[in-house]
Amino acid sequence: MSPAIKGKIENLIKLQEIEIEIDTIRCQLGGVKQKLDELDLTLGSFKEKIEEDRIIIEDNQQKYRSLESDTQTNDSKMEKSREKLKSVKTNKEYQSSLKELDDIKEINSKIEDEMLQCLESVENIEQGIENKKNEYENLSELTEKEKAVINQKSEQDKVRLNQLDQDLNEIKKIIDPALFDKYNMVKGKVGMIAVAYVKGSVCQGCNMNIPPQMYNEMQRFDKLSICPHCQRIIYPVINEEEKTE
Numbered sequence: 001m002s003p004a005i006k007g008k009i010e011n012l013i014k015l016q017e018i019e020i021e022i023d024t025i026r027c028q029l030g031g032v033k034q035k036l037d038e039l040d041l042t043l044g045s046f047k048e049k050i051e052e053d054r055i056i057i058e059d060n061q062q063k064y065r066s067l068e069s070d071t072q073t074n075d076s077k078m079e080k081s082r083e084k085l086k087s088v089k090t091n092k093e094y095q096s097s098l099k100e101l102d103d104i105k106e107i108n109s110k111i112e113d114e115m116l117q118c119l120e121s122v123e124n125i126e127q128g129i130e131n132k133k134n135e136y137e138n139l140s141e142l143t144e145k146e147k148a149v150i151n152q153k154s155e156q157d158k159v160r161l162n163q164l165d166q167d168l169n170e171i172k173k174i175i176d177p178a179l180f181d182k183y184n185m186v187k188g189k190v191g192m193i194a195v196a197y198v199k200g201s202v203c204q205g206c207n208m209n210i211p212p213q214m215y216n217e218m219q220r221f222d223k224l225s226i227c228p229h230c231q232r233i234i235y236p237v238i239n240e241e242e243k244t245e
């Protein structure tokens with residue numbers, strides 16, 4: 001067995017582990033801004049709903065005021081009709097004035113109903129806003145907590161990433177440049193996992209069987225082995241635990 005090859009492969013495995021962890025952490029950090037933005041968006045849309053309700057209330061209040069002014073106009077019309085009623089001379093005139101008065105009364109009663117509806121809906125919406133405000137406060141508190149957790153995790157990730165970058169530099173220094181190039185070439189073809197172990201003569205990179213002769217040769221660590229199916233750099237399981245699995 002050549003300890004040199006075994007050592008080289010162990011370094012490659014270490015390199016791959018570091019690179020995978022760096023990649024995972026970078027992905028997570030990349031998602032942090034999106035997560036924070038989503039939380040803000042949910043909170044923002046809640047606030048918007050409350051604003052929309054306020055606008056509906058204002059519309060109702062405006063409508064109420066305009067109806068109120070209509071009733072005032074009608075009240076003065078009614079006053080005039082009553083005056084007229086006092087001075088009518090014929091029965092026909094009397095009937096017609098009475099009718100006029102009734103009509104105005106009816107209109108006013110309809111307007112008053114509408115005014116009541118306005119007041120009711122304002123009251124309902126105000127209650128709704130009150131409820132939403134409470135929900136908003138709860139949501140806002142939760143959001144702040146969630147943001148704090150995300151930020152704390154991302155701070156930890158950054159520290160870890162820093163350490164990994166240093167580890168990566170260290171391991172790169174001791175890896176044979178030709179092997180490093182080979183590793184990167186394979187990585188370019190198959191993605192993150194360029195080095196795969198072989199268990200029970202099956203390549204764990206592609207799940208295909210390694211020819212028996214090649215599998216036997218691999219155990220000697222005489223040279224670097226490449227999977228004939230996926231072209232990954234392969235090695236037989238190194239620790240005992242994996243072997244007995």
Ligand SMILES: [Zn+2]
Nearest residue numbers: 203206227230
């Ligand atoms: Zn393979």
